[in-house]
Amino acid sequence: MKPQVLSKMGRRTTEPPISWLMHAALSRPKLISLAAGFTDNTALPVAEARTALNQVLRSPKTGQPALQYGITAGDLALRKLTAAHLRKLDFQAVVSSSFSSSSLVLELKSRTRTRTKDEDEKIYSPERLLITSGSQQLLYLTAEALCNEGDSVLVEDPTYFVFLGILQSRGLRARAVRLERDGLDLAHLERVLQSLKRSGELRRVKLFYLVSYFQNPTGVTTSFGKKCGLLKLLKKFERAAGHPIYLLEDAAYRGLRFAGNDVPSALAVPGAAERVIYAGTFSKPFATGVRVGYGILPKPLFTAMKHIKGNHDFGTSNLLQHLVARALASGIYGRHVARLQKRYAQKARVMKLAIKKHFPSAVEWWEPEGGLYFWARLPRGLATGMKSKVFSTALKNDVLYVPGELCYADDPARRKPNHEMRISFGSASEKDIREGIKRLGNVLRKLLK
Amino acid sequence: MKPQVLSKMGRRTTEPPISWLMHAALSRPKLISLAAGFTDNTALPVAEARTALNQVLRSPKTGQPALQYGITAGDLALRKLTAAHLRKLDFQAVVSSSFSSSSLVLELKSRTRTRTKDEDEKIYSPERLLITSGSQQLLYLTAEALCNEGDSVLVEDPTYFVFLGILQSRGLRARAVRLERDGLDLAHLERVLQSLKRSGELRRVKLFYLVSYFQNPTGVTTSFGKKCGLLKLLKKFERAAGHPIYLLEDAAYRGLRFAGNDVPSALAVPGAAERVIYAGTFSKPFATGVRVGYGILPKPLFTAMKHIKGNHDFGTSNLLQHLVARALASGIYGRHVARLQKRYAQKARVMKLAIKKHFPSAVEWWEPEGGLYFWARLPRGLATGMKSKVFSTALKNDVLYVPGELCYADDPARRKPNHEMRISFGSASEKDIREGIKRLGNVLRKLLK
Numbered sequence: 001m002k003p004q005v006l007s008k009m010g011r012r013t014t015e016p017p018i019s020w021l022m023h024a025a026l027s028r029p030k031l032i033s034l035a036a037g038f039t040d041n042t043a044l045p046v047a048e049a050r051t052a053l054n055q056v057l058r059s060p061k062t063g064q065p066a067l068q069y070g071i072t073a074g075d076l077a078l079r080k081l082t083a084a085h086l087r088k089l090d091f092q093a094v095v096s097s098s099f100s101s102s103s104l105v106l107e108l109k110s111r112t113r114t115r116t117k118d119e120d121e122k123i124y125s126p127e128r129l130l131i132t133s134g135s136q137q138l139l140y141l142t143a144e145a146l147c148n149e150g151d152s153v154l155v156e157d158p159t160y161f162v163f164l165g166i167l168q169s170r171g172l173r174a175r176a177v178r179l180e181r182d183g184l185d186l187a188h189l190e191r192v193l194q195s196l197k198r199s200g201e202l203r204r205v206k207l208f209y210l211v212s213y214f215q216n217p218t219g220v221t222t223s224f225g226k227k228c229g230l231l232k233l234l235k236k237f238e239r240a241a242g243h244p245i246y247l248l249e250d251a252a253y254r255g256l257r258f259a260g261n262d263v264p265s266a267l268a269v270p271g272a273a274e275r276v277i278y279a280g281t282f283s284k285p286f287a288t289g290v291r292v293g294y295g296i297l298p299k300p301l302f303t304a305m306k307h308i309k310g311n312h313d314f315g316t317s318n319l320l321q322h323l324v325a326r327a328l329a330s331g332i333y334g335r336h337v338a339r340l341q342k343r344y345a346q347k348a349r350v351m352k353l354a355i356k357k358h359f360p361s362a363v364e365w366w367e368p369e370g371g372l373y374f375w376a377r378l379p380r381g382l383a384t385g386m387k388s389k390v391f392s393t394a395l396k397n398d399v400l401y402v403p404g405e406l407c408y409a410d411d412p413a414r415r416k417p418n419h420e421m422r423i424s425f426g427s428a429s430e431k432d433i434r435e436g437i438k439r440l441g442n443v444l445r446k447l448l449k
Numbered sequence: 450m451k452p453q454v455l456s457k458m459g460r461r462t463t464e465p466p467i468s469w470l471m472h473a474a475l476s477r478p479k480l481i482s483l484a485a486g487f488t489d490n491t492a493l494p495v496a497e498a499r500t501a502l503n504q505v506l507r508s509p510k511t512g513q514p515a516l517q518y519g520i521t522a523g524d525l526a527l528r529k530l531t532a533a534h535l536r537k538l539d540f541q542a543v544v545s546s547s548f549s550s551s552s553l554v555l556e557l558k559s560r561t562r563t564r565t566k567d568e569d570e571k572i573y574s575p576e577r578l579l580i581t582s583g584s585q586q587l588l589y590l591t592a593e594a595l596c597n598e599g600d601s602v603l604v605e606d607p608t609y610f611v612f613l614g615i616l617q618s619r620g621l622r623a624r625a626v627r628l629e630r631d632g633l634d635l636a637h638l639e640r641v642l643q644s645l646k647r648s649g650e651l652r653r654v655k656l657f658y659l660v661s662y663f664q665n666p667t668g669v670t671t672s673f674g675k676k677c678g679l680l681k682l683l684k685k686f687e688r689a690a691g692h693p694i695y696l697l698e699d700a701a702y703r704g705l706r707f708a709g710n711d712v713p714s715a716l717a718v719p720g721a722a723e724r725v726i727y728a729g730t731f732s733k734p735f736a737t738g739v740r741v742g743y744g745i746l747p748k749p750l751f752t753a754m755k756h757i758k759g760n761h762d763f764g765t766s767n768l769l770q771h772l773v774a775r776a777l778a779s780g781i782y783g784r785h786v787a788r789l790q791k792r793y794a795q796k797a798r799v800m801k802l803a804i805k806k807h808f809p810s811a812v813e814w815w816e817p818e819g820g821l822y823f824w825a826r827l828p829r830g831l832a833t834g835m836k837s838k839v840f841s842t843a844l845k846n847d848v849l850y851v852p853g854e855l856c857y858a859d860d861p862a863r864r865k866p867n868h869e870m871r872i873s874f875g876s877a878s879e880k881d882i883r884e885g886i887k888r889l890g891n892v893l894r895k896l897l898k
Contacts, residue, residue: 049506
């Protein structure tokens with residue numbers, strides 16, 4: 001029961017379902033959690049962070065500034081390094097890409113390659129780059145700056161459950177768009193947009209939220225072709241909406257690729273950068289305890305979100321920003337990410353082999369090219385939710401996963417799928433991954449009989 | 450002009466007026482800024498922070514946890530240290546206090562002294578202590594959890610302008626209560642509450658925002674007697690309001706006392722803790738680049754605000770929390786604060802002497818016992834605002850202050866005073882304080898003729 005004195009937001013905001021999972025983990029010491037989205041403890045750059053911090057605090061140039069207030073938008077040196085870093089990522093991804101060869105995409109690719117330095121500098125500009133406390137804060141600020149209570153936000157189906165929590169807390173509705181193995185189902189998106197247009201709701205849609213790399217929870221990466229198609233569709237419906245419809249590209253896992261080629265971000269889609277909010281982070285690839293993320297924002301949004309962030313906290317801790325800037329500039333960051341990718345590649349391999357060995361063949365599963373998650377789908381009828389037989393039996397056998405249904409928005413247009421699971425290889429050791437998957441496989445085998 | 454696509458909040462949130470002052474400072478290299486609320490650069494604990502960080506990252510017990518996600522409420526070790534720290538502060542303040550000897554206060558004092566250990570543990574409990582990104586974030590979360598658009602918030606007149614910015618951004622109204630040399634004008638508060646009750650607006654008032662120590666901008670410290678009276682008055686009007694009316698005590702400057710005795714917080718008012726939101730911070734007394742603040746919250750608010758903070762950022766950076774915990778536990782923090790107090794005492798003395806020497810006698814000014822600010826009041830009719838003669842002449846003479854009018858809420862119940870200024874000794878050197886005050890004195894002398 002929520003006290004009446006709370007605001008509507010205070011009353012709407014609920015305990016995230018994942019908290020319950022964490023409590024469950026704490027109460028069973030032998031439990032192997034394949035639920036947590038934590039990164040690998042043993043892979044954290046403890047010595048590297050220490051080196052970088054000593055460099056920052058020993059230098060007369062950075063020692064005092066690192067401990068003083070900065071400006072709300074973020075340290076300019078870090079913003080320049082970040083903009084250059086992202087520009088390089090996208091350039092390399094475009095040049096080396098193996099993406100679909102449809103004529104549309106080939107044309108876009110050629111236009112992207114020949115984009116001038118000036119155009120690029122406008123897109124990957126520190127002037128529209130906002131440093132935030134993890135990319136999570138960027139998601140929150142975006143919702144604040146764009147959406148009024150009662151507005152709708154387009155999301156993938158399923159999507160990142162904390163974002164769904166933000167929507168619920170802020171009184172926003174989610175409209176879910178089907179996901180395929182290579183990203184969004186564009187035909188379904190068009191039908192959803194048509195239906196929103198017909199019902200008049202399109203005027204209250206300002207945003208599509210897309211987790212574009214190794215999506216949480218499915219591990220799906222959206223192809224560049226689909227990003228192009230998505231932006232084109234959103235643009236097509238802007239007239240009916242009466243305002244821009246932005247793409248919020250959450251690239252939180254991009255740095256954690258361990259197989260295949262990087263995909264260019266939506267910023268690289270020619271002519272579309274003014275509709276893209278790119279949310280990136282250094283937390284996941286470097287250290288989750290160092291909460292530094294960022295957004296590249298269309299100029300009007302940059303200004304509004306900077307002011308709102310000023311009200312939140314005046315700007316992210318300068319010490320953390322200096323640490324990340326030092327790590328980037330010195331090469332510490334690049335070397336660490338390369339090591340981390342190898343480590344996750346190995347852990348993902350271990351999980352894949354264990355799944356192959358222990359999961360019954362009736363279970364469909366998706367292998368990611370990066371990130372932290374496998375996604376498994378049981379035969380319909382075998383539910384995985386927190387009150388299901390599968391979940392309670394797994395818990396009894398000391399293994400935990402995230403029930404897929406937690407990642408689906410409340411959307412009256414479809415029944416919520418309830419027979420999937422997110423399985424993470426992020427924080428568990430190789431031994432625990434093997435044992436955890438074995439336990440889970442045994443549970444599934446037993447219940448599928 | 451704000452783009453139509455923005456949310457109501459996005460459109461309401463404006464550039465903080467102080468930004469303009471900072472830009473002005475940057476464009477005049479010889480300018481002495483007595484405007485900035487920055488702390489003293491040369492007093493930042495660079496070596497101490499480095500020592501503490503090395504200890505944190507060298508220790509196998511804290512190295513990895515400092516770089517990993519934590520829990521949203523904050524690191525338990527830091528929360529315990531913080532709760533104990535605050536409890537000790539309040540206990541010492543009560544015991545050594547020289548506050549007013551009215552019978553009411555004497556009785557409260559005696560009850561506070563004899564409060565049992567159990568009662569104290571409930572009040573200063575890590576279980577209701579939330580770690581935030583500076584105390585600024587605590588203010589923001591409080592507004593989110595308690596106030597709906599259109600609600601009113603009671604504030605001191607004048608008050609902290611960034612808090613006024615939060616209110617404006619969130620569509621909240623401010624009702625201003627007069628300030629006297631020793632804090633709030635309680636008789637005026639009662640009249641304001643009566644008038645809100647009569648007009649039916651009291652149902653939309655959930656909060657009194659009080660900057661209780663060396664207030665920004667006036668330097669005023671609210672006496673313990675006034676805190677008692679304030680809480681009693683709020684309680685008296687709760688029936689008419691239909692819900693609790695909380696006191697949000699912003700104690701951001703408490704650690705920066707350099708004269709007189711500490712005043713107990715509102716948590717120490719017997720029987721009132723369930724109505725007090727205490728916002729504290731380690732940023733100002735330790736390092737503003739290390740954004741770690743905290744709140745002690747009534748339980749229902751704790752839960753709601755923790756969930757909202759989860760949506761913002763999952764919790765404040767663990768690395769910063771470990772740094773502060775280490776500094777607290779090792780004594781680094783205590784020693785640094787003692788040094789800092791001496792330093793600010795000296796700078797305040799320099800400013801006082803300069804004001805005495807250079808300000809015309811028609812200018813009234815208030816000397817603080819801590820914090821960063823003097824407050825000066827010119828004769829009525831001599832405006833200090835950004836478009837005033839005083840301001841432009843000061844700028845021409847390369848000295849900057851904060852116009853008092855920026856710190857007054859938009860309250861139709863009174864005319865906004867426009868003839869005051871906030872003068873900070875925080876970041877300027879002693880030499881610049883002398884020279885800056887001299888320049889300002891010359892301007893005032895000239896214009897007062």
